Amino acid sequence: MGRSAIILPIVVIVLVAILSSIFVVDEREKALVLQFGQIRDVKENPGLGFKVPLIQEVVRYDDRILSIDTSPLEVTPLDDRRLVVDAFARYRIEDVVRFRQAVGVGGVRSAETRLEQILNAMTREILGSVTSDDILSADRAALMERIRSGASRESENLGLEIVDVRLKRTDLPEQNLEATFARMRAEREREAADEIARGKEAATRIRAQADRTKVELVSEAEKNANITRGEADARRNAVYADAFGKDREFFEFYRSLSAYEKALAGSNSSMVMSPDSEFFKYLKSEHGGRPSSGEVGQ
Template sequence: MSRILVGLIGAFVIVLAILGFSTFYTVSETQQALVLQFGEPIGEPIQEPGLHMKVPLLQEVRYYERRILDLDPPAERVILADQKPLWVDAFVRYKIIDPLHFFQTVQTEGRLRDRLGQIVNASLRSTLGNATLSTVLSDERAGLMAQIRDKVSTESTRFGIEVVDVRIRRADLPEETSQAVYQRMRSEREREAAEFRAQGFERAQQVRSTADREATVIRAEAEREAQILRGEGDGEKTKVLAEAYTKDEEFFRFYRSMTAYRKGLNSKDTTMVLTPDSDFFKYFNTMLESEGGN
């Protein structure tokens, strides 16, 4: 009899231990929980960390992450506005903010990933389908990502999650498109180089034309100054000769005659025939008579 009693007491203790373990559960700081009864949620989600109670055997606890989670869907092939195909590899960061809505719509994170991946790919196609390749590769890419994030966030709110960020990890052109784009970019660079060379040649022509024009102006100015100086010199010369004529008329006539003969005999092929009684010899005869008298 005592053995039966001991057995019953032992069984009762075991049942109490099982019930105790089934009654209490803990929620950590990185978790949030839902209490399910017969597979349906009851009460509000458990957001506070610590020790909590439930009805053993009838109720179960479903845990969800409070931390930010990552989703890395497969790369999506997108046709851009300029009809260029592009392989886009994007990722999403999100967190569960309403476990009740999350359970009622997708229940598990696996199902959420499938649904959210579809939303991300649809948002990529609709947004990038209105953008060109140059826009995707430029600084406007941040604006495109903001549009995609807003679309994904709006579509995924019903799941009880908050989309923190959507980013494009890689955007690759297919091999055949890459070669075509490379050739087009090369042609563009060559065209720009030709334009730069043409602009440089035109600029050089303008500089040379300006320099020639300025040189012509400078030469004309120099010629004008030279003419003025020659005129002033001729005037001064005439003045000096006039003064010489006034002071010594005979010498002035002699000087003018010598000047005329010098100019007339300047060429080696010139021959001049003079008579002894010409003015040229008159001055020499006068000089000889003066020396004989002395």
């Protein structure tokens, strides 16, 4: 009974010591065995590990790809058009020993603080070497790759590998938005004025061409009308001449009637002429201008 009371506690202590000396490393982790703050062993592969109970401790770090969002950052490109940039990065702990030596007990939080400083500095440097149009364009993958490459070199001392860097947002500062919109409006108004001026110029050119075409058409029509009128007058004169040749007395009678009609038209109802004028010879004669046999005797 006495021996059992002594052995049992010893067995329990041994079991506890054995269990406390064994630890399991997950496939998503890397582990360091520390003794009084000094690294004694590194476990990067999943499986069982051993440590000295009470003297050594195990510190675990995530071996997966992690992400960090940087705070909005104001940058000044080459054209002095300030932009607010918001980025994020994906990284992983590549060298767990160097990582521990760099950040100590601060762990991932301390590493992300320093990593954000590196990303901000590299973002300012890269984006400050190009114009705002390059930053705002859809094809800016080369800029993000340059930021990632530069940040990777700077973060090697932290034992980190930068997997990717992305620019989430590139906007103008709030105080510059109104001025930028006013400049954009002025630019669009100038373009509209240019288009209106070009339209008016084209309209004037078309109107001048139409007026010239009108003058040419009217001139051509008047020429053709004069030609037609001349031909008609010629035919009329030919008809008159033919009629005059067939009956000279009738032609003279017709012409006299036309002259009476024109002379006495409208308000011209009074005329002062000699009674012996040839103008009234058809009015004085009862036989259409030919003297009668009695008149001949007289």
